[in-house]
Amino acid sequence: xxxxxxxxxxxxxxxxxxxxxxxxxxxxxxxxxxxxxxxxxxxxxxxxxxxxxxxxxxxxxxxxxxxxxxxxxxxxxxxxxxxxxxxxxxxxxxxxxxxxxxxxxxxxxxxxxxxxxxxxxxxxxxxxxxxxxxxxxxxxxxxxxxxxxxxxxxxxxxxxxxxxxxxxxxxxxxxxxxxxxxxxxxxxxxxxxxxxxxxxxxxxxxxxxxxxxxxxxxxxxxxxxxxxxxxxxxxxxxxxxxxxxxxxxxxxxxxxxxxxxxxxxxxxxxxxxxxxxxxxxxxxxxxxxxxxxxxxxxxxxxxxxxxxxxxxxxxxxxxxxxxxxxxxxxxxxxxxxxxxxxxxxxxxxxxxxxxxxxxxxxxxxxxxxxxxxxxxxxxxxxxxxxxxxxxxxxxxxxxxxxxxxxxxxxxxxxxxxxxxxxxxxxxxxxxxxxxxxxxxxxxxxxxxxxxxxxxxxxxxxxxxxxxxxxxxxxx
Amino acid sequence: xxxxxxxxxxxxxxxxxxxxxxxxxxxxxxxxxxxxxxxxxxxxxxxxxxxxxxxxxxxxxxxxxxxxxxxxxxxxxxxxxxxxxxxxxxxxxxxxxxxxxxxxxxxxxxxxxxxxxxxxxxxxxxxxxxxxxxxxxxxxxxxxxxxxxxxxxxxxxxxxxxxxxxxxxxxxxxxxxxxxxxxxxxxxxxxxxxxxxxxxxxxxxxxxxxxxxxxxxxxxxxxxxxxxxxxxxxxxxxxxxxxxxxxxxxxxxxxxxxxxxxxxxxxxxxxxxxxxxxxxxxxxxxxxxxxxxxxxxxxxxxxxxxxxxxxxxxxxxxxxxx
Numbered sequence: 001x002x003x004x005x006x007x008x009x010x011x012x013x014x015x016x017x018x019x020x021x022x023x024x025x026x027x028x029x030x031x032x033x034x035x036x037x038x039x040x041x042x043x044x045x046x047x048x049x050x051x052x053x054x055x056x057x058x059x060x061x062x063x064x065x066x067x068x069x070x071x072x073x074x075x076x077x078x079x080x081x082x083x084x085x086x087x088x089x090x091x092x093x094x095x096x097x098x099x100x101x102x103x104x105x106x107x108x109x110x111x112x113x114x115x116x117x118x119x120x121x122x123x124x125x126x127x128x129x130x131x132x133x134x135x136x137x138x139x140x141x142x143x144x145x146x147x148x149x150x151x152x153x154x155x156x157x158x159x160x161x162x163x164x165x166x167x168x169x170x171x172x173x174x175x176x177x178x179x180x181x182x183x184x185x186x187x188x189x190x191x192x193x194x195x196x197x198x199x200x201x202x203x204x205x206x207x208x209x210x211x212x213x214x215x216x217x218x219x220x221x222x223x224x225x226x227x228x229x230x231x232x233x234x235x236x237x238x239x240x241x242x243x244x245x246x247x248x249x250x251x252x253x254x255x256x257x258x259x260x261x262x263x264x265x266x267x268x269x270x271x272x273x274x275x276x277x278x279x280x281x282x283x284x285x286x287x288x289x290x291x292x293x294x295x296x297x298x299x300x301x302x303x304x305x306x307x308x309x310x311x312x313x314x315x316x317x318x319x320x321x322x323x324x325x326x327x328x329x330x331x332x333x334x335x336x337x338x339x340x341x342x343x344x345x346x347x348x349x350x351x352x353x354x355x356x357x358x359x360x361x362x363x364x365x366x367x368x369x370x371x372x373x374x375x376x377x378x379x380x381x382x383x384x385x386x387x388x389x390x391x392x393x394x395x396x397x398x399x400x401x402x403x404x405x406x407x408x409x410x411x412x413x414x415x416x417x418x419x420x421x422x423x424x425x426x427x428x429x430x431x432x433x434x435x436x437x438x439x440x441x442x443x444x445x446x447x448x449x450x451x452x453x454x455x456x457x458x459x460x461x462x463x464x465x466x467x468x469x470x471x472x473x474x475x
Numbered sequence: 476x477x478x479x480x481x482x483x484x485x486x487x488x489x490x491x492x493x494x495x496x497x498x499x500x501x502x503x504x505x506x507x508x509x510x511x512x513x514x515x516x517x518x519x520x521x522x523x524x525x526x527x528x529x530x531x532x533x534x535x536x537x538x539x540x541x542x543x544x545x546x547x548x549x550x551x552x553x554x555x556x557x558x559x560x561x562x563x564x565x566x567x568x569x570x571x572x573x574x575x576x577x578x579x580x581x582x583x584x585x586x587x588x589x590x591x592x593x594x595x596x597x598x599x600x601x602x603x604x605x606x607x608x609x610x611x612x613x614x615x616x617x618x619x620x621x622x623x624x625x626x627x628x629x630x631x632x633x634x635x636x637x638x639x640x641x642x643x644x645x646x647x648x649x650x651x652x653x654x655x656x657x658x659x660x661x662x663x664x665x666x667x668x669x670x671x672x673x674x675x676x677x678x679x680x681x682x683x684x685x686x687x688x689x690x691x692x693x694x695x696x697x698x699x700x701x702x703x704x705x706x707x708x709x710x711x712x713x714x715x716x717x718x719x720x721x722x723x724x725x726x727x728x729x730x731x732x733x734x735x736x737x738x739x740x741x742x743x744x745x746x747x748x749x750x751x752x753x754x755x756x757x758x759x760x761x762x763x764x765x766x767x768x769x770x771x772x773x774x775x776x777x778x779x780x781x782x783x784x785x786x787x788x789x790x791x792x793x794x795x796x797x
Contacts, residue, residue: 032480110514122532136616364613400522406515432479436793
């Protein structure tokens with residue numbers, strides 16, 4: 001025989017459950033635009049009839065359930081989609097960082113709407129031709145000198161702008177590494193809090209959202225793999241299966257190379273290389289030496305490639321014309337000094353006297369013609385390895401290298417952006433809040449609440465009959 | 476698929492953004508008149524465009540070189556024309572003086588006239604085209620002919636000296652014939668245009684087997700001297716010599732004409748090349764205005780439509796109908 005007031009308890013559980021459901025719906029609606037918020041739902045379970053310690057079976061009429069219970073406030077989230085989003089995020093940030101570095105370099109080297117090295121080479125050629133046609137006129141010799149001076153100025157301008165970009169990229173990398181370290185700290189803090197709550201069986205969904213958000217952020221800087229543990233914490237690993245959460249990262253500079261160093265939980269410091277993420281992108285841009293890379297160096301066409309290419313270019317240009325200006329190898333008459341893009345300049349002797357340029361050897365203008373020819377002929381790449389084609393041709397090669405790379409990485413970044421967007425959208429589809437849906441739920445829960453209240457009224461009326469009217473026949 | 480509010484917002488925003496990006500790109504194309512602003516927008520066209528730029532700059536260089544060569548040669552041509560007419564007059568005077576009817580007095584007058592012609596020839600030989608001596612040979616900045624102690628010198632060397640004392644002279648202009656040098660660094664003559672007109676070759680150097688000078692100036696001087704002395708025993712050899720030199724000058728004159736014809740032909744060809752290169756440049760770098768404006772309008776319509784859709788899409792939810 002069921003208890004007299006069991007029905008009231010059932011009605012009460014219904015009221016409470018509907019109340020909680022309405023609160024959860026309210027929380028969802030309130031957070032409809034909150035970044036990284038995961039939709040929550042109250043998991044309702046019907047309460048089983050408790051058979052207690054009866055040794056014999058009870059009448060079937062006693063087996064009525066005992067109302068409803070809120071078992072859990074759960075999040076609708078899919079770990080697989082999280083992994084997809086984070087991988088796509090790492091990949092996208094690798095390319096996007098490479099692209100932004102390369103675009104900066106393109107800004108320096110591109111001559112589409114301005115004049116640069118290529119135009120100056122052209123001007124130098126024209127000046128040499130003019131001189132060869134007007135041998136003996138010092139005015140034309142000084143035009144050649146000023147054209148050559150412009151070339152040296154463009155070289156040093158390029159060199160200084162590239163070093164400016166190097167500084168900017170390095171400081172961005174430093175910021176990224178700091179961000180990684182502080183994100184690791186945050187995740188560790190949240191891990192501790194969540195572990196604590198899990199022990200008390202009192203998990204806060206908002207803490208999980210916060211940790212997921214930090215994990216998403218971390219995936220922008222480096223490639224990570226997240227594994228959930230039984231105690232509610234997560235473990236994070238990265239390239240080479242290292243434990244990210246017990247590591248601290250720092251930068252180390254040697255020569256023109258930048259490396260990431262990892263200090264593990266025991267304080268051991270090792271060089272570390274990642275495969276993806278913006279940190280990887282910065283390293284590629286900074287260390288990438290392209291075809292100028294030595295054995296172990298990065299072969300991405302980054303800053304180092306363009307720095308070395310311009311240095312070789314400057315050295316070959318200065319060397320070729322110094323050699324041509326010297327009729328007798330024993331007494332050099334250098335037109336240029338310096339061997340890198342940064343330090344190439346016109347020699348003091350030429351600066352003092354425009355006619356220092358040797359115009360003729362045996363004829364009238366034959367040495368100038370030799371110089372013109374040197375502009376038209378391929379650079380001797382046994383003397384100056386890496387420099388291909390003519391001087392003007394090599395200037396074009398450098399510009400076209402950067403243009404092709406920027407164009408390629410723009411496409412790749414767009415592609416990865418749309419992969420990331422689609423992954424984020426799929427995840428949003430599961431974890432996002434739909435106002436329409438919440439509105440329907442709200443209506444549903446409101447009705448349930450109203451019905452449970454009505455149930456209570458019915459029971460109350462029944463009890464009223466039982467208590468106030470029963471056994472009062474004839475009174 | 477479940478559609479959530481954040482999804483709608485994100486998708487709408489990113490579509491709107493890409494529409495706006497296209498709109499701005501087209502706007503830039505129209506306002507700048509360029510089909511690309513950075514080489515990376517179209518690397519292949521950019522590389523070609525750089526080559527075309529170099530090409531164009533070379534073409535205009537060759538055009539400049541040809542036009543200055545043409546200037547020099549047209550002055551050379553008129554110098555030859557003058558030289559020829561002076562020689563014709565000289566010939567007339569010489570024939571007049573040579574005839575038996577001529578008196579000693581007349582001959583000395585003719586000799587005087589011949590001396591005049593001599594100095595005219597000297598003037599013609601030292602004529603300038605802008606600041607250059609057209610018959611200066613390889614050195615066009617110093618006076619080629621000077622008279623020192625009554626001896627005519629070409630760049631300081633007596634013109635009656637043996638022809639081996641005069642070096643081969645050449646001054647090459649690069650006019651787009653594929654300038655090339657041999658292993659010793661000397662220009663291969665077919666690969667460039669030689670604009671040197673050495674005065675030594677125009678007026679002649681050395682003496683022939685009879686000991687008569689090959690030089691026009693000196694020859695006229697010698698004839699004048701014979702008229703002055705009224706001794707005409709050897710005159711006929713000199714007159715024959717003058718006749719043959721006059722022929723040679725005419726042949727040289729014709730050769731110069733051929734050279735200017737060649738330059739005219741090249742000018743025309745380069746003008747053609749320039750036209751093609753410019754056309755190529757505009758097809759590589761330039762934008763088709765009509766097409767760009769049309770796409771701009773299409774894109775603008777699409778963008779406006781997206782905005783209008785968004786205002787409807789984002790505004791309402793089920794709540795508005797309950």
